[in-house]
Amino acid sequence: xxxxxxxxxxxxxxxxxxxxxxxxxxxxxxxxxxxxxxxxxxxxxxxxxxxxxxxxxxxxxxxxxxxxxxxxxxxxxxxxxxxxxxxxxxxxxxxxxxxxxxxxxxxxxxxxxxxxxxxxxxxxxxxxxxxxxxxxxxxxxxxxxxxxxxxxxxxxxxxxxxxxxxxxxxxxxxxxxxxxxxxxxxxxxxxxxxxxxxxxxxxxxxxxxxxxxxxxxxxxxxxxxxxxxxxxxxxxxxxxxxxxxxxxxxxxxxxxxxxxxxxxxxxxxxxxxxxxxxxxxxxxxxxxxxxxxxxxxxxxxxxxxxxxxxxxxxxxxxxxxxxxxxxxxxxxxxxxxxxxxxxxxxxxxxxxxxxxxxxxxxxxxxxxxxxxxxxxxxxxxxxxxxxxxxxxxxxxxxxxxxxxxxxxxxxxxxxxxxxxxxxxxxxxxxxxxxxxxxxxxxxxxxxxxxxxxxxxxxxxxxxxxxxxxxxxxxxxxxxxxxxxxxxxxxxxx
Amino acid sequence: xxxxxxxxxxxxxxxxxxxxxxxxxxxxxxxxxxxxxxxxxxxxxxxxxxxxxxxxxxxxxxxxxxxxxxxxxxxxxxxxxxxxxxxxxxxxxxxxxxxxxxxxxxxxxxxxxxxxxxxxxxxxxxxxxxxxxxxxxxxxxxxxxxxxxxxxxxxxxxxxxxxxxxxxxxxxxxxxxxxxxxxxxxxxxxxxxxxxxxxxxxxxxxxxxxxxxxxxxxxxxxxxxxxxxxxxxxxxxxxxxxxxxxxxxxxxxxxxxxxxxxxxxxxxxxxxxxxxxxxxx
Numbered sequence: 003x004x005x006x007x008x009x010x011x012x013x014x015x016x017x018x019x020x021x022x023x024x025x026x027x028x029x030x031x032x033x034x035x036x037x038x039x040x041x042x043x044x045x046x047x048x049x050x051x052x053x054x055x056x057x058x059x060x061x062x063x064x065x066x067x068x069x070x071x072x073x074x075x076x077x078x079x080x081x082x083x084x085x086x087x088x089x090x091x092x093x094x095x096x097x098x099x100x101x102x103x104x105x106x107x108x109x110x111x112x113x114x115x116x117x118x119x120x121x122x123x124x125x126x127x128x129x130x131x132x133x134x135x136x137x138x139x140x141x142x143x144x145x146x147x148x149x150x151x152x153x154x155x156x157x158x159x160x161x162x163x164x165x166x167x168x169x170x171x172x173x174x175x176x177x178x179x180x181x182x183x184x185x186x187x188x189x190x191x192x193x194x195x196x197x198x199x200x201x202x203x204x205x206x207x208x209x210x211x212x213x214x215x216x217x218x219x220x221x222x223x224x225x226x227x228x229x230x231x232x233x234x235x236x237x238x239x240x241x242x243x244x245x246x247x248x249x250x251x252x253x254x255x256x257x258x259x260x261x262x263x264x265x266x267x268x269x270x271x272x273x274x275x276x277x278x279x280x281x282x283x284x285x286x287x288x289x290x291x292x293x294x295x296x297x298x299x300x301x302x303x304x305x306x307x308x309x310x311x312x313x314x315x316x317x318x319x320x321x322x323x324x325x326x327x328x329x330x331x332x333x334x335x336x337x338x339x340x341x342x343x344x345x346x347x348x349x350x351x352x353x354x355x356x357x358x359x360x361x362x363x364x365x366x367x368x369x370x371x372x373x374x375x376x377x378x379x380x381x382x383x384x385x386x387x388x389x390x391x392x393x394x395x396x397x398x399x400x401x402x403x404x405x406x407x408x409x410x411x412x413x414x415x416x417x418x419x420x421x422x423x424x425x426x427x428x429x430x431x432x433x434x435x436x437x438x439x440x441x442x443x444x445x446x447x448x449x450x451x452x453x454x455x456x457x458x459x460x461x462x463x464x465x466x467x468x469x470x471x472x473x474x475x476x477x478x479x480x481x482x483x484x485x486x487x488x489x490x491x492x493x494x495x
Numbered sequence: 496x497x498x499x500x501x502x503x504x505x506x507x508x509x510x511x512x513x514x515x516x517x518x519x520x521x522x523x524x525x526x527x528x529x530x531x532x533x534x535x536x537x538x539x540x541x542x543x544x545x546x547x548x549x550x551x552x553x554x555x556x557x558x559x560x561x562x563x564x565x566x567x568x569x570x571x572x573x574x575x576x577x578x579x580x581x582x583x584x585x586x587x588x589x590x591x592x593x594x595x596x597x598x599x600x601x602x603x604x605x606x607x608x609x610x611x612x613x614x615x616x617x618x619x620x621x622x623x624x625x626x627x628x629x630x631x632x633x634x635x636x637x638x639x640x641x642x643x644x645x646x647x648x649x650x651x652x653x654x655x656x657x658x659x660x661x662x663x664x665x666x667x668x669x670x671x672x673x674x675x676x677x678x679x680x681x682x683x684x685x686x687x688x689x690x691x692x693x694x695x696x697x698x699x700x701x702x703x704x705x706x707x708x709x710x711x712x713x714x715x716x717x718x719x720x721x722x723x724x725x726x727x728x729x730x731x732x733x734x735x736x737x738x739x740x741x742x743x744x745x746x747x748x749x750x751x752x753x754x755x756x757x758x759x760x761x762x763x764x765x766x767x768x769x770x771x772x773x774x775x776x
Binding site for chain 1: 565571572574
């Protein structure tokens, strides 16, 4: 593999890639504008970002055919930064996000994705959908009445059109039709140009105008770390989905560094941080896009459209964008997960709901994922802790009892481990058979220690047999009960 | 299910073993011999005040463990030897299924933990602590009789082959249970029993013909006797007159208030009787 990908990655599928890329570019316009509005920046920031990220990721990404651009998940994380500190800090944050992502990629941290369970992913996606929907509510409050019929009309077009034709992306048709109507009747609704500046030229290289000191870093880090994590999470999740869709593999570490490089470049060209887009990537693949060319086409064609059609884009009515975003939100939400609440194990549902709840409460997808991952870890430990059984038998003369331990002994099961022993029996010898047990951690070892000491203290001899290799190495290294010299060091005072 | 016999180092141990063997033979159940011990509290070997050292808690603990281990090992070994000789006694009486258990804790604890598999309990009238005072009832015994949910046989100091039995009938639910237990288990088959009714002939607490039939059906030969007087005294006197080896009665059946005023009949019988007493619930 070369730095920018193999020949097949680029030119294996030229015709279909160019067509799919064009469709994606059209579908990207409304979303890029809408996500800029969510983040509280001019539409041109999102449009430049989408162009720049798509183009760079076409070369640097690890998953050919996946579309990356300005996204809602990332936009939601930067709202406060933009509000409190301004645009220059957003560019700096974008660059820093990229640097962290590159580091993640080189450190091979994409392996950590395995700890993000299905339930956390579902929770993530649902929370994202809820946040995107909530971000539309300000556009629906205190606006002229004509907004509501327009939003409804937009939704109707988006949902009904695909039943008749799939030649054009229905969100684009929605926008074109509603723009035409609002221009024709000179309707009293807000337009995209009301929301801020649109691009009139190619983006130019710039260096963020901020003080380059530790204080700035302190401001940026609380935003940058969630941005980096969420960007990678969504990108790697999307990559997995596209892998399944196309039945091909991808290089997750390369995708991580690729996302980082894309964000660094984007920051220097005046764009906002972005990541892979589930919806657009699926549109691309379904339209036949497979290679890197499709992603590049999407980015380049997006910029051409914007620069050429700049005036028209400015006339887009906001209700049309709101309709598109509501569609994005409904399409993102995993509706099946609600039906699954009744079928899935309670612990999985709790993980999913906790992820959603934390995200909606904090407006930070990273916190939700963290809570979800921790909860799934705890639940897993709890479940494995049940895989533990103690049986015992005693000789008729009441002198020797043999305990047979089987299963997993670790921090979550040490309590039941200790509770399984009857310390009130006055035994001469107790035999603890660990042949079928696994000792995993220090807690397990110290629990065994506790048991042994308790028996010994009553005058009962303890015989531990059948430690398997794994447990035996742990006990040899950590336990105190079998080290006679531990008591030799008792200095007087 | 099994018969649980509690033994200790008092003079009652031998008697408890032989009562257990008798009951095991009658009921065809295994015997579990239990000796409850309590380790003396860990005494401080030396002054540890102001003791500072690296890892002090661990080393002191190790030290204590070592110390207790040596001392308690001897206590355990003694206990096992006591149980071994008790088991030999029971086996000598022809019972084959005998198990030994040394229990670290009180008899009451042991009872509580093993209720489910206990058919009957045998315990000496007095333990090591009260053996020397012939007028006192062992506190353990009273606790066992009070808390048990199964028949408790309180053994006299010596075992005599059981041939004559007084069944103290007060018309209460507990003594009816006792008759039920005797007739279903066959514990007293082939034995002469006097069904003693303390009170006037014809009063409400008099045993009916059904009770006598029930007992006779299980192989007990029954004679009915009416006596009047203070209940506990009359029961014990009757047992002495008939030279009975066993009194059967219901446990502490009186109301709480009467118990406070007059003391419990069962308790009184247990205290005064020279023979063994089987108390049921």
